[in-house]
Every structure is written in C-alpha cells, then in structure tokens.
Amino acid sequence: MTSTIPADLPLPGAKTTQGAVERADEGNITRRSKRRLTSRGATIASLVIAILWTIPTFGLFVTSLRPQEEITRSGWWEVFLRWDLTLENYQTVLANEDLSRSFINSIVITLPATVAPLVVAALAAYAFAWIDFKGKNTLFILVFALQIVPIQMTLVPLLTLFFRGLHTAGGTLFEGFQGAGIYTQVWIAHTIFALPLAIFLLHNFISEIPGEVIEAARVDGAGHGQIFLRIVLPLTVPAIASFAIFQFLWVWNDLLVALIFASGEASPITRTLAELTGQFGRTAYLLPAGAFIAMIVPLIVFFALQRYFVRGLLAGSTKG
Amino acid sequence: MRSTITRRLMLPIALAGAAGLVLAGCADGGGGGGGGGTGPGDVGEADGVVTILGTIVDTEAELLEESWAEWAEENDIEIQYEGTQEFEDIIGTRAQSGDTPDLAITPQPGLVADLASRGYLQEAPEGVAANVAEYWTEDWAQYATTDGVLYGAPLMASVKGFIWYSPQTFAQNGWQVPTTWDELLTLSETIAASGTKPWCAGFASDAATGWPGTDWIEDLVLRQSGPEVYDQWVSHEIPFTDDAIASAFDSLGEILLNPDYVNAGIGDVVSINSTPFGADIATAVVDGRCPMTHQASFFEGFLTDAGGTVAEDGDVWAFLTPGPEAGETAVTGGGEIVAAFSNDEDTIKVQEYLSSPEWANSRVALGGVISANKGLDPSNASSAVLEQAIGILQDPETTFRFDASDVMPAAVGSGTFWSGMVDWINGTPTEEVLESIDAGWPSE
Amino acid sequence: MLKDFFNWLGDLPPLLQVPVVILAFLAAVGLLLFFLEVAPRRGRGYTIMRVAVAVLVPAFVLFAFGSVWWAIAIGALAGGAMFLLDYRSRAGTGYVLQLVGFLAPALFLLVIGLIYPSIATIFQAFQSSRGRWVGLENFAWIFSQPDNLVTIRNTIIWVLVVPIISTIAGLAYAVFIDKSRGEKYFKILVFMPMAISFVGASIIWRFIYGYREAGQSQYGLLNQIVVWFGGTPVNWLQQAPLNTFLLIVVLIWVQTGFAMVVLSAAIKGVPTEQIEAAQLDGTNAWQRFLNVTVPGIRSSLVVVLTTISIASLKVFDIVRTMGTAYPDTDVIANEMVTLAQNFETGRSAAFAVLLFILVLPIVIYNARVIKKQREIR
Known part of the structure; x- marks a missing residue:
C-alpha cells in the first residue's frame, strides 16, 4: 500500500507515461500466459494457502446449515456421508426482530465512523509529512505509539466525559452528550480509537509522494488546502481505500466499544450476535448462521473497494 | 525566533492537555469514588x-x-x-x-x-x-x-446440586438412588465395575470456564462442614487452604480425578475442561452415554433441547447431591x-x-x-x-446458602476460583491450587 | 449547540442520519481547507479574515460545547494571541494557523480519548485498587507470581511469531496470485477471516481443535484427520506450550488477510519497467523478487509488521474465549482485562504499563526508519 509511488513518478502533464502504462499492460498480457506455464509451484502453493485459509470458514458455513442436534453429535464433514442440511437456523435467526434493527444500527454506526477518522487522520498525516515544524518527529512518534494504548483503559475516562461533560468550579466547559442522539458517542469513540493507526498508515503513504510534485503545485500558486485536496488525496486513493476497508471491518465487527458506547436502541449486530447464544448458551447453535448474515456487508464492501487498490494508483500517475 | 514560534505552537496542545487534567479531577470527584458506603446521593428523575x-x-x-x-x-x-x-x-x-x-x-x-x-x-x-x-x-x-x-x-x-440420571437405566441395572455420600461413591464403583464410566462433567464456558466445578466444591463444603464453616469460608475468615475446603476438594477428587469414573462418553479427566457444560453434556446424558452428571436446575432446559423428557418416570430425572448423612437438606443455589x-x-x-x-x-x-x-x-x-x-x-427445614463463588469478591469468585478448578482438573496438586486461589483475594 | 445538532439529528430516521452527519462533517472540513488555502495570502481582506477566524473559531467551538461565557472569552483571547503570533511568524504569515488547522482536530481527539487515559493509567499502576499509593507493589506482585511470568513469556511468543508468519504467508500469497486470472476471488478467500466477527471465529476453531476420546465421534477436524490416519485423538489445546502456538494460528489466520491486501497493493506499485529490466538481465524469478520487489515494498513491509505486532500485543479475545480452559495460555492483555473487571485496577494498570514497555522496541525501530526516510529526502 505504501512506498508504491515509484521514484520516477511522472510530473503532471508528462504525455509519455500514458503510453508507458499501455505498453506495460500489453506486456502483462503476454507475460501472464508465460507465467501460468512456468510457475506451477507458485500455483500449487497459492492453492494450498487458499484451501487452508478457507477450510475453517467453510466448516462454519456447513455447520450453519446443520440441524441443532447434529452439531454437537458429529463433525461437520460428516454431511458428505449423510446429507442432512436445513435452512432452519437461518430462518430462526432472521425471525429475530432485534437482528434487523441492529443490522441497520451497524450501518449507521460504521459509515460515519469510517469516514471521520480517515479525513481527520489524512489532515494530520499531511501536516506531519509536508509542513515543517520543530518537534515534528517526536510528536509523530508519540501519535504512533498511542496505538498500543489498550482500549479498555480508555473507556472509563471517555464515558465519564461523554456522560457528565466537563465542569470546573466556575461553570460548564462541555455539556456532555446526554440526550444528544444515540449514535454520537459511538461515532466519536471509534474515530478517536482509529486515529493513531490511520495517521501512521496514511503518513507513510503521503510522505512518499515525490517532493517535486508538491513543489510544482506550490510554484503554480496552490496553497496547502489545494495541494491536499487536488494532489495528495487523489494520489493516496489506494491507501485511503484499503484503510477504509479495514476501518469498516473493525468497526463492523467491534463488540468492545459497542458494549460501552452503543447500548440499548443503538446496539449493533455484534451485540445481537453475542446474545444469540441465549441464557446459559442454550441456543449457541444459531451463532454460525448469525455470523454469516453479519459477514455479508463486509464482503460487499471489500468487493466494491478492491479495484481502487490498483486503479487509484494508475489514475494518480497518469492524471497527476 | 523559529524555535519560539514552535514552542508557542505547543500552546494549544498544552491547553488540551490541561483540559485532560481537569477531566481527571472531574472523574475522581464524580460518583462516589473511593469512599465507603456513602451512597451516590440523588440520582435520576421521575420521568416515567x-x-x-x-x-x-x-x-x-x-x-x-x-x-x-x-x-x-x-x-x-x-x-x-x-x-x-x-x-x-x-x-x-x-x-x-x-x-x-x-x-x-x-x-x-x-x-x-x-x-x-x-x-x-x-x-x-x-x-x-x-x-x-x-x-x-x-x-x-x-x-x-x-x-x-x-x-x-x-x-x-x-x-444447585442436582445429580441428573436416567431412571430407566438405573432400574434396569438395579442401581439405587443414593442417600449418603458414601452410597454415591459405592454406586459409582458399581457402575464403573460394570464397564461404563459413571460420571460426565463439562467445565467449559468461554471466559467463565471452570464455574461448574465451583458448584461441586460449594455443595461439598456445605454438606460436609456445615453452614457456619461455609459462611466463614465465603467471608474469608478461613482461607481456601483450610482443611474443610481441602477435604471438599479431596472428596470431589475421588470422582472427577478418577480416570475410571470420568469423563463418560467424552474422554479422559482433562477433557472435562474442554467440554462445554451445556448441550454437549446434555446430549451425552440423553443418549445414554453418561449415567450421572452434576448441574443446577436450569440444566432441564438443555436436556429437553437434546430430546430428553425430564420426569420421575421419563428419560432423565434428578436427585440432590447427598451429604454425609441421610435426611438433611442443605442446598446451595x-x-x-x-x-x-x-x-x-x-x-x-x-x-x-x-x-x-x-x-x-x-x-x-x-x-x-x-x-x-x-x-x-x-x-x-x-x-x-x-x-x-x-x-x-x-x-423451613432447608439450610440455604448462596453460590459461594458469586458472593466472594469477583477477583476470587469469578477469577482465581474458576481458574483454580481448571488447573486442578489439569493435574495441579490440590495444595498448590488452593494457595493460588487464595492468593487472588483482593489486597484491600 | 453541538448537543442540539446531534439531538436534532437523533430524531431523524437512522439511515437518514448517515448522509446528514457525513455531509455536515465534510462541509466543516471543506470550510477548514478553504481557510487553510487562503491563510498565507497577503492583503488587508485576508488579514481581517485571519483575525476573524482565529478569534471566532475557538470561541464558536467552546460555544458549541455549551461552555460558560468566560471560557468562550478565554478561547477568543487565545485565538487572538495565536493570530498575533502567526502575523509575526518568520516562516511567513499564515504558517502557524495552517499547522494548527491541519493538526488540531486529530490532536484534540487524541488528547481526550487516548493521551489523558494513558497518563491516568500510568498513575494507577502505582496505586492500590482503592487509590492508595503503593509504589512498586503492583509490579512486585506481577513478577512474584509464576503464572504471571508465563503470561509475559506467552505475550513475547505471540509478538514474535504472529507478525512474521502472517507477513510471510500474506506476501507469498500476494506474489503468487499477482496478475493471475481470478485474482479478485483468490484474494477474498484469504481476506474472509477478517470479515468474520470474533464471535463466529471462536466457534470455527472449536470445530478444528475439538477433542473427544478414541472411539467417540470426533467434532474437531484435526483429530478426525488423526483418526483417519489410524492415530489416537489428542486434546490439542491441553498440551502446553503447543497450545499457545495453536491459539497463535488463529490470529495468523485473521491477520494474513491484512498483510496480503496491503502488500498486494504495494507489489502493484513496483514499476513494471524495473522488473522487465531485471528480466532482460537474465535473473530468475526468485532473484527478481529479492532484488526488485522486496526493496520496492520495503516500507509497506515495515508497516505491516509493525501493525500486526501491535495487534498481537493487544490480543485478548482469542485467549479469553478459547484458552481459558487450558494451562499456560494467558497473555498480558487478557490478564489486564480480567483484573480490571475484578476491580483490581492497580495491578491491571501495572500490566498495561508493561505492555507500553514491550512495545518500545517497535516504536524505537520505527522512529529510526522515519528519521532515515527524512534524511534521504
């Protein structure tokens, strides 16, 4: 994701590159057919990894289709000996009214909690990369080191602030978020927790944009606002897209932050999933089906954003 | 000049830091805090x-x-x-x-x-x-x-403290429901001699793994040493290393640590730790692989889910864990x-x-x-x-005591007591287990 | 103000709140960027604008927070001071304001959400659970318990093994499938574990490691394979220290997707010309990989290794749900959570401090990398 801008990245308006990229594409096609013949070992290795990584998930999928009594009695692979599958688990899970509500909650929580940290982090990463000031490295390393702060340690102070606000002897400084929408707290909490990693990742990418590109824009009279918007953002689309995917996933699958900041009506799908097991875990057999339903959205997001990994990069080099 | 600017630049950051410190004061001064039993004052409003x-x-x-x-x-x-x-x-x-x-x-x-x-x-x-x-x-x-x-x-x-069994299997083999602890051990021996392991148990419950074992110990402490000792134990007037507690572990060890007795229909002694307490054990009981298991009244639901009818003349029924002498009713719950x-x-x-x-x-x-x-x-x-x-x-004759692990401070009751049971099943000597459970008692 | 906005927002249908809040947020950022763009420009109009922004923005933010008037006044004065400072700045008028504009949102959030709590945690590490100062007692307790030493050892194993294996597996996979037909679909196979919530993942692995004694029907795949080959089933997670490695496999399974996605994007950024040139030189695939691809993606590799290292230091849920039943599987992060839940805040905080210390080598290494990059530029 980072380090990907080649040192000889063409400056804006350099006509030659377009041709170069096209040639490179042609080269890819011829090489591709060659590769497939010569690297049989690589094909086998990648197949092995793919299978090893998929088997657990596949097992869960099969389990989600098995009747309750069978799940504890025999291994999931035995369905291939005795075919006995049912959609009943899915029907039971989908009939759960909390599920559809929490599904919507997850979407409402996740989208702003993905966009906000990305933008805030991109601004900060830009300053760390392209504005000089003393103590810059120290401050950056401090931000980077904040990744290690365990979220559990931050919950009490943050919830206290959100709930009680901030008061001094002289009066209120911040009134808190009581009665300020049910999602506000969880949006802000996720934004904060994502920042150290986001700043670190985006900085790595933004700082590798060749200095000449930025300098050229500056000579043309662009200020930091324009450089950020017109040059840095388009060039970092791959980094932003991949971080967006990961942040989306982390928020979507988060239970810890949701437990504290998204209670009651705002409960996301992970909380509903955790309660699917029922009292004393009596209905734990519903979990595999629930897990698959919850997985649909992240997979769609991955498919939708995947192409930006490559396209963003090429677009950046040709358009400038 | 340059350096003064950058130093000043830290001003907003410092301000924000100061705000954080104010916050600290706020968090401490807020609700109750470290004081003892003063209550939080008036909270909440009658808004329906x-x-x-x-x-x-x-x-x-x-x-x-x-x-x-x-x-x-x-x-x-x-x-x-x-x-x-x-x-x-x-x-x-x-x-x-x-x-x-x-x-x-x-x-x-x-x-x-x-x-x-x-x-x-x-x-x-x-x-x-x-x-x-x-x-x-x-x-x-x-x-x-x-x-x-x-x-x-x-x-x-x-x-708590029900022992679930199959009345039909018992009747077919001429086994009697025991009324004392010794009879229970004799029955276990009889069943084991017939070639079946008599007991199954499951301690696994994700992060709470080990709790079903604490129920066993509590039942035995209450029945063997009486409610006074039980209360002293719960309030830490006597430590876990006391003889009364050690003897409860020893008695339980005669069943759960005996490879001839457990883990019916599932595995060896240590498989107790990895077996989920609910559906897996219920299935083993209903399928007839496991003659006896110890679990609270809620277990009925699992047995029903596993396809068993729970009744005196049904597939599964229960008796209370017997004490040293017949006729006394002391239960935990x-x-x-x-x-x-x-x-x-x-x-x-x-x-x-x-x-x-x-x-x-x-x-x-x-x-x-x-x-x-x-x-x-x-x-x-x-x-x-x-x-x-x-x-x-x-x-009114019943002596009732609350599940000790729920009454003790969380550091022990849902901390070292649970993990101690797991270690004990894993083969750590009783003495060592008791010391490590007791070491978890909060410092103040 | 702010509260009123969120209150109004909260009354909208949930799905409508998403575009509204995102647009409002982006509008605010747009406004900020516009100001940052014009901040260094000369001329009386721009100067007036800078004064207005420097004074009004802090005041408005405090007003939006619901502050009392004197706090708003102090905010306005501080803003005015910042303007004067900026006006006389050697680096050019507008410099200070630009810097603050880019950094302030992130730093403000970090201070309230992470920096302040970590400072509080460090203080707590030297206090008892009821707030009495106890010096190094909590640390003495950590190092006096044999169990805790195992916990620390396990954490170190995690942080050494997980990043290396996931990165190697992710990189190999990314290279092998690069430009192959159906690359997209190959990617999703390895990416999938990241998309499964942890609740689901913990069940998956029960069906891999599960154990029943010989003769019973196995429900764990690993033991079923052993049985098919005529062996006796093993209670895998019971075997220390093997069990720690088996739990590590779970995190590797999850994190490889991360490594693969990031490194795959990096590989595509390595200029094809360089690879073609190396090809013409008659190098084989392995040499091309070592001499062209790896240097080309070096900084991505550092990022991936660092991120996964930190994730493995922080991991607790895998150990919590899968390892509790088995001997010697605990890690620092899990012990920390357990202690905090049991109101043992001091000991829990001491473990957190230990985590900070463990991450220092990673921080120092990255600091050096960053410094080197700066020097090159």
Whole structure:
C-alpha cells in the first residue's frame, strides 16, 4: 500500500507515461500466459494457502446449515456421508426482530465512523509529512505509539466525559452528550480509537509522494488546502481505500466499544450476535448462521473497494 | 525566533492537555469514588421511564418483560430492559463513569457488595426493605446486605446440586438412588465395575470456564462442614487452604480425578475442561452415554433441547447431591439481586414491585424459573423439577446458602476460583491450587 | 449547540442520519481547507479574515460545547494571541494557523480519548485498587507470581511469531496470485477471516481443535484427520506450550488477510519497467523478487509488521474465549482485562504499563526508519 509511488513518478502533464502504462499492460498480457506455464509451484502453493485459509470458514458455513442436534453429535464433514442440511437456523435467526434493527444500527454506526477518522487522520498525516515544524518527529512518534494504548483503559475516562461533560468550579466547559442522539458517542469513540493507526498508515503513504510534485503545485500558486485536496488525496486513493476497508471491518465487527458506547436502541449486530447464544448458551447453535448474515456487508464492501487498490494508483500517475 | 514560534505552537496542545487534567479531577470527584458506603446521593428523575440492565437475555428476557408489562401499563411507567451477557464486563465501567441504569439485576451478591462498598448503589427503599423482611428468609436477605445496609431484594432463584440420571437405566441395572455420600461413591464403583464410566462433567464456558466445578466444591463444603464453616469460608475468615475446603476438594477428587469414573462418553479427566457444560453434556446424558452428571436446575432446559423428557418416570430425572448423612437438606443455589443506582420515585416503585409476591407469581407462571419469594404459589411452577425446587426453597427445614463463588469478591469468585478448578482438573496438586486461589483475594 | 445538532439529528430516521452527519462533517472540513488555502495570502481582506477566524473559531467551538461565557472569552483571547503570533511568524504569515488547522482536530481527539487515559493509567499502576499509593507493589506482585511470568513469556511468543508468519504467508500469497486470472476471488478467500466477527471465529476453531476420546465421534477436524490416519485423538489445546502456538494460528489466520491486501497493493506499485529490466538481465524469478520487489515494498513491509505486532500485543479475545480452559495460555492483555473487571485496577494498570514497555522496541525501530526516510529526502 505504501512506498508504491515509484521514484520516477511522472510530473503532471508528462504525455509519455500514458503510453508507458499501455505498453506495460500489453506486456502483462503476454507475460501472464508465460507465467501460468512456468510457475506451477507458485500455483500449487497459492492453492494450498487458499484451501487452508478457507477450510475453517467453510466448516462454519456447513455447520450453519446443520440441524441443532447434529452439531454437537458429529463433525461437520460428516454431511458428505449423510446429507442432512436445513435452512432452519437461518430462518430462526432472521425471525429475530432485534437482528434487523441492529443490522441497520451497524450501518449507521460504521459509515460515519469510517469516514471521520480517515479525513481527520489524512489532515494530520499531511501536516506531519509536508509542513515543517520543530518537534515534528517526536510528536509523530508519540501519535504512533498511542496505538498500543489498550482500549479498555480508555473507556472509563471517555464515558465519564461523554456522560457528565466537563465542569470546573466556575461553570460548564462541555455539556456532555446526554440526550444528544444515540449514535454520537459511538461515532466519536471509534474515530478517536482509529486515529493513531490511520495517521501512521496514511503518513507513510503521503510522505512518499515525490517532493517535486508538491513543489510544482506550490510554484503554480496552490496553497496547502489545494495541494491536499487536488494532489495528495487523489494520489493516496489506494491507501485511503484499503484503510477504509479495514476501518469498516473493525468497526463492523467491534463488540468492545459497542458494549460501552452503543447500548440499548443503538446496539449493533455484534451485540445481537453475542446474545444469540441465549441464557446459559442454550441456543449457541444459531451463532454460525448469525455470523454469516453479519459477514455479508463486509464482503460487499471489500468487493466494491478492491479495484481502487490498483486503479487509484494508475489514475494518480497518469492524471497527476 | 523559529524555535519560539514552535514552542508557542505547543500552546494549544498544552491547553488540551490541561483540559485532560481537569477531566481527571472531574472523574475522581464524580460518583462516589473511593469512599465507603456513602451512597451516590440523588440520582435520576421521575420521568416515567425506568431503565434496567441485567444478565438475562433472549427468550428469558422476553418473558421477563412480559411478566411486568401489565403492571407497568397500569402504573404508567415505561420499563426499558436491556440484557447483556457481558453485564459483568460493563457494569463497573458504567458505574465509574456515572452512565448507570436505574436498576441493575445482578446474579452476583459479590458484585453488589463491590459496587455498594464503592458508593455507587442506593440503599434499599423502605417498601423494598419491608418486602424483603416479609417474603424472604434471613439467609436470602443477608446476600443483598453489605456492611449492615440492605441494597435490594432478590429476584429469581435456582437450586444447585442436582445429580441428573436416567431412571430407566438405573432400574434396569438395579442401581439405587443414593442417600449418603458414601452410597454415591459405592454406586459409582458399581457402575464403573460394570464397564461404563459413571460420571460426565463439562467445565467449559468461554471466559467463565471452570464455574461448574465451583458448584461441586460449594455443595461439598456445605454438606460436609456445615453452614457456619461455609459462611466463614465465603467471608474469608478461613482461607481456601483450610482443611474443610481441602477435604471438599479431596472428596470431589475421588470422582472427577478418577480416570475410571470420568469423563463418560467424552474422554479422559482433562477433557472435562474442554467440554462445554451445556448441550454437549446434555446430549451425552440423553443418549445414554453418561449415567450421572452434576448441574443446577436450569440444566432441564438443555436436556429437553437434546430430546430428553425430564420426569420421575421419563428419560432423565434428578436427585440432590447427598451429604454425609441421610435426611438433611442443605442446598446451595443462585439468584439475582435487584439493586438501584437511582432513587427517583419511579425507580423505587419498580424496585418495590419486583420484590413483591405479585411479580414472583406473575413471572413463575410464565414458566422456566422459580423464586425464593415465600409468597410464591408452588403450583405456578412449569415443571416437576421446578416444583420440587420451590418445595426445597420454601421448606423451613432447608439450610440455604448462596453460590459461594458469586458472593466472594469477583477477583476470587469469578477469577482465581474458576481458574483454580481448571488447573486442578489439569493435574495441579490440590495444595498448590488452593494457595493460588487464595492468593487472588483482593489486597484491600 | 453541538448537543442540539446531534439531538436534532437523533430524531431523524437512522439511515437518514448517515448522509446528514457525513455531509455536515465534510462541509466543516471543506470550510477548514478553504481557510487553510487562503491563510498565507497577503492583503488587508485576508488579514481581517485571519483575525476573524482565529478569534471566532475557538470561541464558536467552546460555544458549541455549551461552555460558560468566560471560557468562550478565554478561547477568543487565545485565538487572538495565536493570530498575533502567526502575523509575526518568520516562516511567513499564515504558517502557524495552517499547522494548527491541519493538526488540531486529530490532536484534540487524541488528547481526550487516548493521551489523558494513558497518563491516568500510568498513575494507577502505582496505586492500590482503592487509590492508595503503593509504589512498586503492583509490579512486585506481577513478577512474584509464576503464572504471571508465563503470561509475559506467552505475550513475547505471540509478538514474535504472529507478525512474521502472517507477513510471510500474506506476501507469498500476494506474489503468487499477482496478475493471475481470478485474482479478485483468490484474494477474498484469504481476506474472509477478517470479515468474520470474533464471535463466529471462536466457534470455527472449536470445530478444528475439538477433542473427544478414541472411539467417540470426533467434532474437531484435526483429530478426525488423526483418526483417519489410524492415530489416537489428542486434546490439542491441553498440551502446553503447543497450545499457545495453536491459539497463535488463529490470529495468523485473521491477520494474513491484512498483510496480503496491503502488500498486494504495494507489489502493484513496483514499476513494471524495473522488473522487465531485471528480466532482460537474465535473473530468475526468485532473484527478481529479492532484488526488485522486496526493496520496492520495503516500507509497506515495515508497516505491516509493525501493525500486526501491535495487534498481537493487544490480543485478548482469542485467549479469553478459547484458552481459558487450558494451562499456560494467558497473555498480558487478557490478564489486564480480567483484573480490571475484578476491580483490581492497580495491578491491571501495572500490566498495561508493561505492555507500553514491550512495545518500545517497535516504536524505537520505527522512529529510526522515519528519521532515515527524512534524511534521504
């Protein structure tokens, strides 16, 4: 994701590159057919990894289709000996009214909690990369080191602030978020927790944009606002897209932050999933089906954003 | 010049840092804090809405909401119940930051004591105190009391220490239901001699793994050494390393650490730790692979799910873990305490209603649970096992003690006691296990 | 103000809140960027604008927070001071304001959400659970318990093994499938574990490691394979220290997707010309990989290794749900969570401090990398 801008990245308006990229594409096609013949070992290795990584998930999928009594009695692979599958688990899970509500909650929580940290982090990463000031490295390393702060340690102070606000002897400084929408707290909490990693990742990418590109824009009279918007953002689309995917996933699958900041009506799908097991875990057999339903959205997001990994990069080099 | 600018630049950052420090003062000064038992002062307002947080989820939660629906409508109070299995994880955080529900239904008297001693809970209002005095035994009231102050009323109850078995298998083989501990051991030997392992057990329960083992120990301490020793043990007047506790472990070891006796239908001794306590064990019992297992009254639900009928003449039935002598009834059990963070009028009304026999009858009639409320009509119970359990709880001859691990401070009760049981099954010597459990007792 | 906005927002249908809040947020950022763009420009109009922004923005933010008037006044004065400072700045007028504009949102959030709590945690590490100062007692307790030493050892194993294996597996996979037909679909196979919530993942692995004694029907795949080959089933997670590695496999399974996605994007950024040139030189695939691809993606590799290292230091849920039943599986992060839940805040905080210390080598290494990059530029 980072380090990907080649040192000889063409400056804006350099006509030659377009041709170069096209040639490179042609080269890819011829090489591709060659590769497939010569690297049989690589094909086998990648197949092995793919299978090893998929088997657990596949097992869960099969389990989600098995009747309750069978799940504890025999291994999931035995369905291939005795075919006995049912959609009943899915029907039971989908009939759960909390599920559809929490599904919507997850979407409402996740989208702003993905966009906000990305933008805030991109601004900060830009300053760390392209504005000089003393103590810059120290401050950056401090931000980077904040990744290690365990979220559990931050919950009490943050919830206290959100709930009680901030008061001094002289009066209120911040009134808190009581009665300020049910999602506000969880949006802000996720934004904060994502920042150290986001700043670190985006900085790595933004700082590798060749200095000449930025300098050229500056000579043309662009200020930091324009450089950020017109040059840095388009060039970092791959980094932003991949971080967006990961942040989306982390928020979507988060239970810890949701437990504290998204209670009651705002409960996301992970909380509903955790309660699917029922009292004393009596209905734990519903979990595999629930897990698959919850997985649909992240997979769609991955498919939708995947192409930006490559396209963003090429677009950046040709358009400038 | 350049350096002065950058130094000044740190000003906003420093300001923000200062704001953080103010915050620190705020967090400390906020709710109760480190003081002891002073109470949080007036919290909440009578706005017609009462929020309740509890551990009860899923269908059980629906039944709970159904049980008070009618009353809530009559009294024009909206009760918002939220159930979560991570209750223990979040209640501490929410109490410390002030974002508390009005009422909390907690299954652990130890947690209530922890919260109360840190000044987060309201003293029980008069009406609740009156109900507790009238409808609950002294034993039960004690579990909602910290430092002489009552903090709430019990809600539901469960009886622990049932041994589930198959009446048919017993009859076919001529095995008798034992009435003393020695008879139980003899029976185990007889079954083992016939070529089947007599016992199965499962301690696995995700992060709570080990708790089914603590139930066993508690049953044995209470039956072997009596309620006085049990109380001393719970309040740490005697340590885990005391002979009374060690002998309970030794007695249990005769069953659970004996490779000829366990783990019927599942594996060897250590497989106890990795076997989930619920569906897996229930399936083994219903399938006839496992002759006996020890579990609380709620296990009936798992047995039914596994396809067994639970009745005296059905597939599975239960007897109480016998003591050294026949005829004495001393049982351990569990239940919930309803404690309040707020003290507004609406909250008090709801808390009072939940402590009344009206509520107990309303909920028990919906099935699946019981209560130790003396005003409860046993005929409301939904199954034979539950009716029997109510009988045990209401019998004045019964000595009742709350599940010790729920009463002890969380660091032991849901910490080293659980992990100690796991280590013990894994083969750590009893003495070492007892020392490490005791070492978990909070420093202050 | 702010509260009123969120209050109004909260009354909208949930799905409508998403575009509204995102647009409002982006509008605010747009406004900020516009100001940052014009901040260094000369001329009286721009100067007036700078004064207005410097004074009004802090005041408005405090007003939106619901502050009392004197706090708003102090905010306005501080803003005015910042303007004067900026006006006389050697680096050019507008410099200070630009810097603050880019950094302030992130730093403000970090201070309230992470920096302040970590400072509080460090203080707590030297206090008892009820706030009494106890010096190094909590640390003495950590190092006096044999169990805790195992916990620390396990954490170190995690942080050494997980990043290396996941990165190697992710990189190999990314290279092998690069430009192959159906690359997209190959990617999703390895990416999938990241998309499964942990609740689901913990069940998956029960069906891999599960154990029943010989003769019973196995439900764990690993033991079923052993049985098919005529062996006796093993209670895998019971075997220390093997069990720690088996739990590590779970995190590797999850994190490889991360490594693969990031490194695959990096590989596509390595200029094809360089690879073609190396090809013409007659190098084989392995040499091309070592001499062209790896240097080309070096900084991505550092990022991936660092991120996964930190994730493995923080991991607790895998150990919590899968390892509790088995001997010697605990790690620091899990012990920390357990202690905090049991109101043992001091000991829990001491473990957190230990985590900070363990991450220092990673921080120092990255600091050096960053410094080197700066020097090159």
